[in-house]
Amino acid sequence: MKKTLRGTLAVTFAAGALLSTLAVSAGASITSDISLTSAQQGVSFSSDGSSFDEPFFNSAIPVYLTESGNTKVGLYNPVGSTQGKKDVSNDVVQLGASDVPLGQVSSDFGSGFASGDKLSNYVQVPVVFGGVALMYNLPSITKKFPKYPVILNASTLAGIYAGKITTWNSPSICALNPRIVTTTTKKVNGKKKTTSKCALPSTTIVPVYRADGSGTSYIFMDYLHTTDPSVYTTSPSTTFPSPNSNSLGAQKNFGVANTTETTPNSIGYVEYSYVLQQHTLPAARIVNAAKQTVTISSKSISADLNNIPTPSETNGAVSNFSAVNGSSAGAYPIAGFSWAIVRADLSTDSGFSQDQATVLVKFLDWAVQSTSSGKSGGQNIAAEEGYVPLPSKVVAWARNEIQTIKYNGNANFANLGS
Amino acid sequence: MTEESSSTKTRLLSRGLTGGIHPPVKSDLGYWLSIRAGALIFGAAIVLFVWSILHQSLSAWTSHGIHILTGTVWSPSTSNYGALPLILATLITTAVALLVAVPIGLGTSLTIIFFLPQRLKTPITSLVELLAAVPSVVYGLWGLFVLVPWMNTTIEPKLASITGGGFPFNGATNGFGLLLASIVLSVMILPTIVAISRDVIAAVPHEQIEGALSLGATKSQTLLKVVLPEARTGIFGAITLGAGRALGETIAVAMVIGSNPQIPKSLFSTGATLSSTIATEFGEASGAQLAALGALALILMVITASVNAGARTLTRRALRGHA
Numbered sequence: 203m204k205k206t207l208r209g210t211l212a213v214t215f216a217a218g219a220l221l222s223t224l225a226v227s228a229g230a231s232i233t234s235d236i237s238l239t240s241a242q243q244g245v246s247f248s249s250d251g252s253s254f255d256e257p258f259f260n261s262a263i264p265v266y267l268t269e270s271g272n273t274k275v276g277l278y279n280p281v282g283s284t285q286g287k288k289d290v291s292n293d294v295v296q297l298g299a300s301d302v303p304l305g306q307v308s309s310d311f312g313s314g315f316a317s318g319d320k321l322s323n324y325v326q327v328p329v330v331f332g333g334v335a336l337m338y339n340l341p342s343i344t345k346k347f348p349k350y351p352v353i354l355n356a357s358t359l360a361g362i363y364a365g366k367i368t369t370w371n372s373p374s375i376c377a378l379n380p381r382i383v384t385t386t387t388k389k390v391n392g393k394k395k396t397t398s399k400c401a402l403p404s405t406t407i408v409p410v411y412r413a414d415g416s417g418t419s420y421i422f423m424d425y426l427h428t429t430d431p432s433v434y435t436t437s438p439s440t441t442f443p444s445p446n447s448n449s450l451g452a453q454k455n456f457g458v459a460n461t462t463e464t465t466p467n468s469i470g471y472v473e474y475s476y477v478l479q480q481h482t483l484p485a486a487r488i489v490n491a492a493k494q495t496v497t498i499s500s501k502s503i504s505a506d507l508n509n510i511p512t513p514s515e516t517n518g519a520v521s522n523f524s525a526v527n528g529s530s531a532g533a534y535p536i537a538g539f540s541w542a543i544v545r546a547d548l549s550t551d552s553g554f555s556q557d558q559a560t561v562l563v564k565f566l567d568w569a570v571q572s573t574s575s576g577k578s579g580g581q582n583i584a585a586e587e588g589y590v591p592l593p594s595k596v597v598a599w600a601r602n603e604i605q606t607i608k609y610n611g612n613a614n615f616a617n618l619g620s
Numbered sequence: 621m622t623e624e625s626s627s628t629k630t631r632l633l634s635r636g637l638t639g640g641i642h643p644p645v646k647s648d649l650g651y652w653l654s655i656r657a658g659a660l661i662f663g664a665a666i667v668l669f670v671w672s673i674l675h676q677s678l679s680a681w682t683s684h685g686i687h688i689l690t691g692t693v694w695s696p697s698t699s700n701y702g703a704l705p706l707i708l709a710t711l712i713t714t715a716v717a718l719l720v721a722v723p724i725g726l727g728t729s730l731t732i733i734f735f736l737p738q739r740l741k742t743p744i745t746s747l748v749e750l751l752a753a754v755p756s757v758v759y760g761l762w763g764l765f766v767l768v769p770w771m772n773t774t775i776e777p778k779l780a781s782i783t784g785g786g787f788p789f790n791g792a793t794n795g796f797g798l799l800l801a802s803i804v805l806s807v808m809i810l811p812t813i814v815a816i817s818r819d820v821i822a823a824v825p826h827e828q829i830e831g832a833l834s835l836g837a838t839k840s841q842t843l844l845k846v847v848l849p850e851a852r853t854g855i856f857g858a859i860t861l862g863a864g865r866a867l868g869e870t871i872a873v874a875m876v877i878g879s880n881p882q883i884p885k886s887l888f889s890t891g892a893t894l895s896s897t898i899a900t901e902f903g904e905a906s907g908a909q910l911a912a913l914g915a916l917a918l919i920l921m922v923i924t925a926s927v928n929a930g931a932r933t934l935t936r937r938a939l940r941g942h943a
Contacts, residue, residue, distance in 0.1 A: 444882050451881075
């Protein structure tokens with residue numbers, strides 16, 4: 203029994219008033235793509251993983267619930283990328299999210315994963331594209347030069363996070379910030395002589411990093427290592443090496459944001475939406491590959507989106523997914539995809555019914571789509587949360603991957619449209 | 621009554637209750653068996669526990685060997701599992717915490733017993749005991765929100781000016797670090813030290829104190845030369861228990877130490893202890909990293925056990941010297 207969305211009386215099933223308002227506001231452009239049978243409206247799947255994705259999933263899931271009339275799907279639990287991968291391997295959740303595709307780090311399928319599990323058991327699709335912001339805590343500079351956020355480039359960031367650049371007024375940082383100066387005018391022999399001096403403080407930089415495993419760390423390390431492998435020698439991984447003995451480790455994106463906020467002279471890397479949420483600290487402007495100074499914004503994160511290669515997949519292994527250091531004009535250079543990981547055949551999770559599997563793949567198919575051709579999808583919500591909607595060729599690739607998800611050996615069992 | 625005679629009495633008493641190693645009379649069989657079963661289950665649990673941690677960390681020991689103990693870099697991203705920074709931070713924070721808490725704790729106990737008027741004894745005692753009832757995460761939050769800014773703006777600059785920026789108060793400050801972790805720990809172990817040392821000090825025979833006073837000793841001489849030496853075994857015990865708690869304390873330390881596994885350069889350095897590293901990294905660890913965290917657990921257990929054993933030896937030696 204198939205219903206159109208409008209006919210499902212989604213509003214009456216919705217859990218709260220908030221959801222009802224969302225349903226009304228989003229109602230206009232709903233298509234029948236995510237319509238569920240009444241049996242499917244009463245079943246759920248669970249999801250957890252990367253804290254990079256938390257703002258997206260926990261805004262998208264309530265909207266999906268209202269639009270599809272489903273009353274059971276629970277919220278996303280930001281337990282971290284590695285835990286998300288382990289949980290999907292052990293069938294604790296059916297959707298795990300990670301900022302690094304499964305199979306990229308050596309510990310994947312090691313201890314903590316289901317024994318005998320392998321990459322070809324999974325389908326992985328990008329769900330959001332986001333930037334990593336560098337927020338810094340220099341209150342006096344921010345107050346004195348409100349129009350000039352500190353500018354950093356790849357080699358100074360690599361220097362700071364390799365523990366080699368340790369003070370804010372180090373020559374290489376000062377050279378990038380000609381506007382942050384104090385000028386003094388003196389009369390020498392009747393002539394006015396103006397000298398300017400770097401106004402950045404001589405205080406020690408406190409690099410704040412993720413002490414727990416993190417996909418955000420992976421994207422940031424990918425950037426540092428890609429742009430300056432001579433200074434930042436460690437190849438990207440989910441655990442960030444401690445830069446030096448002045449550094450502070452914190453847990454999860456919000457831990458880094460809070461620690462940076464409470465520690466003067468610190469700098470920390472977080473997913474862009476955490477800067478939007480807290481916005482008490484400025485984000486550093488970054489010099490990109492085209493030698494332009496770029497402020498992080500949805501626009502600058504997406505500037506290079508059409509040039510980044512579309513990922514490819516063989517036997518579950520995803521490659522060609524790195525999106526850092528884009529060379530387009532105005533491109534913010536520290537960005538990457540975050541991935542949803544589901545079983546390639548959902549019936550292998552014993553007790554996961556075909557109805558549940560249908561809800562899951564329909565959610566995914568909805569989540570990766572944008573407003574293109576009059577459809578309202580999850581990528582709209584991603585944009586509201588500070589991510590960047592996936593470019594159309596990546597959406598096409600992702601939807602293609604989603605249709606390969608099987609139940610009892612049947613691909614595209616949910617009859618997803620093109 | 622001296623401790624020697626009290627232990628003799630216990631020995632006689634236990635012999636009478638259990639009948640030594642001889643099998644019991646029939647009616648006592650159930651009792652005889654159940655007592656032994658209890659001891660066996662508990663012993664077996666400990667053996668299994670140690671075995672499981674060994675098993676968990678075995679691959680780390682075989683692939684890194686002694687490097688786990690001596691390596692100075694803890695960096696899972698480069699498969700460097702050297703726990704020396706963590707071991708040092710664990711020992712330093714515990715030592716500094718004891719350095720702060722033991723004099724204050726003993727002073728508190730002596731004050732409560734000898735100097736406070738009767739009506740103040742109970743309220744002060746229960747205030748100190750209240751410290752033990754505060755959950756460690758609350759200590760962590762207190763450290764994070766109250767002490768971190770205060771340390772950063774007031775305490776650390778002041779300490780640095782005392783030593784003129786010399787060791788151990790040198791280097792950059794940001795509030796977090798070994799010093800703050802030690803201070804939070806010292807508050808946390810204070811009630812343990814006070815509770816036990818108060819009991820043992822109160823148990824010092826009154827005749828000895830009166831004797832010392834009648835021989836013309838001043839009050840301070842009596843306390844330092846009669847009371848404290850008489851109670852020293854018990855005080856050792858109090859310190860050991862406090863050290864045990866400080867070594868293993870996890871959440872409060874993880875929140876204030878800065879979670880930064882580096883060899884500490886001063887007390888202002890951020891760091892990470894064995895237990896705080898396990899807590900921070902466990903959730904996201906798998907494979908070799910998980911085994912290495914198991915190795916950390918084993919190291920921590922060995923340290924705690926040797927502190928206990930060391931204290932026991934000291935106590936025994938002290939008792940022998942005493943008799």
